[in-house]
Amino acid sequence: xxxxxxNRPRASESRGDGVRRRSPGEDRNADRSLDCEILIVGSGAGxxxxxxxxxxxxxxxxxxxxGAWVDQGSVIPFSLAQMDSQYRSGGVTVAxxxxxxxxxxxxxAGGGTEVNSGLYRRPPxxxxxxxxxxxxxxxxxxxxxxxxxxxxxxxxxxxxTPGTPSEPSRILRDGAEALGWQNSEIPxxxxxxxxxxxxxxxxxSMTRTYLxxxxxxxxxxxxxxxxxxxxxxxxxxxxxxxxxxxxxxxVRFRHVIVCGGAIQTPALLQRSGIRKHIGRSLAVHPTxxxxxxxxxxxxxxxxxxxxxxxxxxxxxxxxxSASNPGLVALSLSDSWRDFAPAVExxxxxxxxxxxITSEGRGVVQxxxxxxxPIVTYRLTRRDKDLLRSGLARxxxxxxxxxxxxxxxSFRGAPIVRNRGDLATLQERFAAAKASxxxxxxxxxxxxxxDRSRCGADSYGRVHGYPNVFVNDASLxxxxxxxxxxxxxxxxxxxxxxxxxRTERPRG
Amino acid sequence: MDSAPLVERLAAPFVAQxxxxxxPGLPSAHLDDTVKFIRRRFSSLPSFVRFGVTVIGAVVRAIxxxxxxxxxxxxxxxxxxxxxxxxxxxxxxxxYAYIWETWPDTLAxxxxx
Numbered sequence: 001x002x003x004x005x006x007n008r009p010r011a012s013e014s015r016g017d018g019v020r021r022r023s024p025g026e027d028r029n030a031d032r033s034l035d036c037e038i039l040i041v042g043s044g045a046g047x048x049x050x051x052x053x054x055x056x057x058x059x060x061x062x063x064x065x066x067g068a069w070v071d072q073g074s075v076i077p078f079s080l081a082q083m084d085s086q087y088r089s090g091g092v093t094v095a096x097x098x099x100x101x102x103x104x105x106x107x108x109a110g111g112g113t114e115v116n117s118g119l120y121r122r123p124p125x126x127x128x129x130x131x132x133x134x135x136x137x138x139x140x141x142x143x144x145x146x147x148x149x150x151x152x153x154x155x156x157x158x159x160x161t162p163g164t165p166s167e168p169s170r171i172l173r174d175g176a177e178a179l180g181w182q183n184s185e186i187p188x189x190x191x192x193x194x195x196x197x198x199x200x201x202x203x204x205s206m207t208r209t210y211l212x213x214x215x216x217x218x219x220x221x222x223x224x225x226x227x228x229x230x231x232x233x234x235x236x237x238x239x240x241x242x243x244x245x246x247x248x249x250x251v252r253f254r255h256v257i258v259c260g261g262a263i264q265t266p267a268l269l270q271r272s273g274i275r276k277h278i279g280r281s282l283a284v285h286p287t288x289x290x291x292x293x294x295x296x297x298x299x300x301x302x303x304x305x306x307x308x309x310x311x312x313x314x315x316x317x318x319x320x321s322a323s324n325p326g327l328v329a330l331s332l333s334d335s336w337r338d339f340a341p342a343v344e345x346x347x348x349x350x351x352x353x354x355x356i357t358s359e360g361r362g363v364v365q366x367x368x369x370x371x372x373p374i375v376t377y378r379l380t381r382r383d384k385d386l387l388r389s390g391l392a393r394x395x396x397x398x399x400x401x402x403x404x405x406x407x408x409s410f411r412g413a414p415i416v417r418n419r420g421d422l423a424t425l426q427e428r429f430a431a432a433k434a435s436x437x438x439x440x441x442x443x444x445x446x447x448x449x450d451r452s453r454c455g456a457d458s459y460g461r462v463h464g465y466p467n468v469f470v471n472d473a474s475l476x477x478x479x480x481x482x483x484x485x486x487x488x489x490x491x492x493x494x495x496x497x498x499x500x501r502t503e504r505p506r507g
Numbered sequence: 508m509d510s511a512p513l514v515e516r517l518a519a520p521f522v523a524q525x526x527x528x529x530x531p532g533l534p535s536a537h538l539d540d541t542v543k544f545i546r547r548r549f550s551s552l553p554s555f556v557r558f559g560v561t562v563i564g565a566v567v568r569a570i571x572x573x574x575x576x577x578x579x580x581x582x583x584x585x586x587x588x589x590x591x592x593x594x595x596x597x598x599x600x601x602x603y604a605y606i607w608e609t610w611p612d613t614l615a616x617x618x619x620x
Contacts, residue, residue, distance in 0.1 A: 080544075080608055090551045092601070100593070326608025333599045336529065340615040343607060372553035411587055433587070435596075 032249045034222070036062035037506050039240060039253040041227045041268065044111020045485045046472030046492040047259030048210035049152075053496035055217035058505040063214070064225040064242065064251065066260075067108035072203055077115070077302045078322035086115050093263075095362050095377035101286055102437040103375075105261055109223055110206035112261070113485065116439060117304045118188040118203050119319075120158045121482035122149045123490055131477045135448030138458035145490045152489050155213075156189035156204045161306055163197040167298040168320045168350040169305035175401030176318075181311035186319075186483070188306060199303065225249065230256060230272035230468065237272070237468050254506065255499075257460075259472040259492070262441040263364055266455075266474060267373035269445070270366035274462060277455040282362030282377060283443035283479040287353040288391045288434050289321060289409040291331040291339075292398040297347045299323055305350075309397065314357050314481030316390045318397060321351040331409050334435055338415065339407045352398065354390030355438075357481045358383045364444050384431040391434075392426050410434035440484050445474040447491075460495045471495050514557050515546040517564035518598075521571065522546070524580050525595065526602050530617025537610060537617070544605045545598060563594045 037060035040047050047063060055061045068085065075082045083091035088107040095101040106112035125142040132140040152158070165173070165185065176183035189209075190201035202208075215221060225244045230237040237256050242249040258265045266279030305320030321327070328346040332339040342349065362377030379387075395406045395416045406416035411433040414424045445455035447470075451463060460475055462468040471492045473484060480487050511519075523542050526533060533541075549560055571579045583595055606613055612620040 080605060089553050090548050092548055092551070092556075092597075093553055094556060096555075324608055325611035326604040326606075329603040329607035330600050333603045334596070336599065336603075343603075343613075343615055344620075346607070346611065367555070370554040372555065374555045435600075 032247060034062060034249065034251045035253075036060050036220070036251070037254045038062070039064060039251055039256045040259055041240075041256065042066075042111060042259035042261065042264070042472065043109050043206060043211060043221060044106060044259060044261060044472065045113050045206065045488045047257075048110065048113075048206040048214060049489050049492045050257055050259060050471045050496040051214035051219045052210045052217065053493055054500060055214045055219035057500035059500070060506065061214065061219040062251065062253070063219055063221045064227050064240075065109050065221060065223045066226045067106070067223065069109040069207065069223050070114065072114065072205060072208055078304075078324060078327065079302075080326065082115060089372075093375075095282070095284070095375040097362075097377045097379065099379070099432045099434060099436050101284065101377050102435070103284065103441055104439055105263060105441070109221065110211060112439075113189070113205040114203075114207060116485070117483075118190055118205070119186040119306065119308075119483045120153070120156070120189055120486050121186065122146065123487035124480060124482060127480045131448075135446060135454055135477045136450045137448045137477075140458065144494060148490045148493045149486060152486065152493070155209050157191045158187045158189050159192075160185050160187050161199045161201075162192050163199055165306055166199045166300045166303060168300055168323065168352075169199070169307045171292070171294070171298065171350065171401045172305050172307040172309060172318065172320055172352070172397070175397040176307075176309045176311065178400040179397060181309055181397070183307055183309045183311070185306050186308050199306070227251070227268060228271065229268065230274075232272060232274070232465070235465060237465065255467045255469065255503070257469040257471050259470070262444045262473045263373065263375060265470055265472055266364045266444040267366045269462065269468075269470075270364075270373070274465060274468065276463065277446070277453055279364035279366075279373070279444045281443050281446060281453070282364055282375070282441065283476075284358060284362065284377065284438040285355045285440040285479050285481075286358050286360075286379060286383065286387065286436050286438050287355040288387050288436055289331050289351055289353045290391060290395060290398070291328055291342070291349050291351050291407040291409070292401075292403040293342060293345055293349045293405045293407070294402060295348070295404055298350050299325075299328070299347045300350070301325065312393070316357075316386060316393070317355050317481075318390075318394050319353055319355065321353050323349065323351040327351060331435075332407055334409050334411045334433075335407070335413050342405065342407060352394055354387070354394040356383060356386045356390055357479060379431060379436075387431050387434065387436070388426055388429045391429060392422050395422055395425060440479060442473040442476040442480075442484055443478050445470045446477040447475040448477065459498045469495070469499070511546065512550050514549045514552070514561040514564060517561060517568050518549055519546055521564065521567050521580070522598050522602070524576065525584060525598055526617075528580055528584055529599065530606070532614060533606070533617030534619060537606065537613075537619070540609070541602050541605050545601045548601050559590070560594060560597070563590055567591070567594070
């Protein structure tokens with residue numbers, strides 16, 4: 001079989017459980033080597049949008065995705081089964097520090113867009129302006145990003161819930177309004193049944209939108225393919241060593257665009273010997289949580305609230321978390337001796353978070369002989385103080401919304417039943433005792449012309465490597481203070497279009 | 508001979524003891540399922556976390572031999588020691604999440620309702 005024939009799309013294969021070993025239109029090459037003009041590593045918000053732009057511009061694109069293709073709707077959202085099939089390390093990943101910060105990474109076709117809340121925010125104009133001036137990013141135009149955001153929102157069907165928001169979402173809204181705090185419903189990439197009065201819809205993630213579009217334009221997606229390292233010679237990358245089903249695979253390319261997310265992208269570059277300003281400036285939105293019990297059933301096990309409270313933004317914002325019974329138990333586990341009886345009332349409990357814009361930074365460090373990088377993160381004193389005041393304000397919000405009891409997620413936390421208990425909460429809180437987590441990771445290869453701190457140029461080309469690019473959350477110079485995937489997609493499309501304008505497709 | 512990865516073999520006895528201590532009403536079948544789940548998760552931890560869990564698991568195993576088992580367990584379950592406390596926290600997090608997602612009507616002491 002010729003390489004060209006081997007690369008043609010074939011029918012998909014499914015195990016019947018929605019987890020496909022091969023994606024629709026996917027290719028698995030028998031001779032264990034693959035050739036392409038552009039290798040895109042990762043198929044998340046950055047990789048899928050990049051693949052679409054470049055495939056539609058006539059480039060020969062191959063997308064290497066380490067995880068599986070999992071049909072939307074085939075796994076219960078936010079369940080352990082989903083963590084098994086669509087998250088890296090079953091969802092148990094951590095940035096070491098005091099405290100350590102638990103984080104999650106999608107590891108499937110479509111990446112994080114398949115498993116997250118689907119809440120969408122445009123890149124804020126003032127953030128773009130700040131990035132452009134502080135990091136010397138050429139031609140970073142808020143108007144251009146706004147125009148791209150228009151396209152993205154249409155493609156992903158970004159909209160508000162047409163019906164009534166869920167009870168946990170209404171609680172956030174009502175609590176904020178009782179306190180006079182600014183709040184709003186955040187739109188999602190979701191479609192809803194015609195005429196619905198409810199809040200349940202179908203997530204329009206990458207496997208429903210950009211990935212099929214990229215493949216329709218000729219891009220090839222290979223799932224289960226792990227790129228181990230890029231082989232470089234004289235400052236150019238020529239090929240990648242990879243594994244699929246435990247067997248070695250070589251991928252040859254003209255250009256490589258790494259879109260593995262803010263942890264895997266710097267790790268791959270470091271393993272490939274590319275280290276300057278790579279992985280040294282991890283930024284996250286750290287969050288602390290609490291569980292709130294009401295006098296009626298509020299729990300929605302398979303969805304998250306769509307309202308957020310932005311009264312103290314960008315430093316501090318409040319929202320709702322997934323709250324299935326297992327996650328309610330998890331949120332109570334830090335003070336189990338005192339909180340355990342509450343778990344039996346889980347239908348009346350929902351979990352909420354306070355997220356901060358952190359001044360701290362983290363490091364991603366690939367270690368020879370280890371499969372995964374070591375990730376560390378250091379919160380500043382201001383971050384820790386903000387987590388404390390954020391948790392107290394969130395507890396106040398819950399009381400204002402009618403919560404009977406509030407269970408903050410840190411060791412030794414009090415049960416908060418009235419405003420008088422908030423002082424005790426603040427007294428007992430220490431970040432080191434809290435279950436701090438995040439789902440927003442970025443900034444490990446910041447873009448810009450400031451070579452004293454940027455790993456890539458203004459369009460994502462890695463400094464010093466003319467055919468190596470990054471095009472994912474790693475490029476964001478810092479955490480934007482809002483759900484970042486809208487920013488990731490807009491920036492990725494901008495950069496991919498610049499690439500298509502400056503490079504010509506081969507033959 | 509148990510051919511499971513080292514981290515699983517080292518951790519399994521402590522995981523079972525800790526869950527039995529925290530949730531005395533948990534039926535044996537549920538306990539066994541939960542321990543299996545936690546063992547699987549330990550095996551898929553990122554390399555450096557798995558290494559740390561293996562080392563701590565080995566230390567806990569070494570100091571829990573014979574009559575020391577219950578005192579060590581009670582000590583670790585009650586005190587958030589550096590590193591060891593994280594081991595306990597990880598075990599509880601995984602265990603509780605699994606138990607209440609799988610059997611949501613479980614009572615606070617582990618008894619099925």
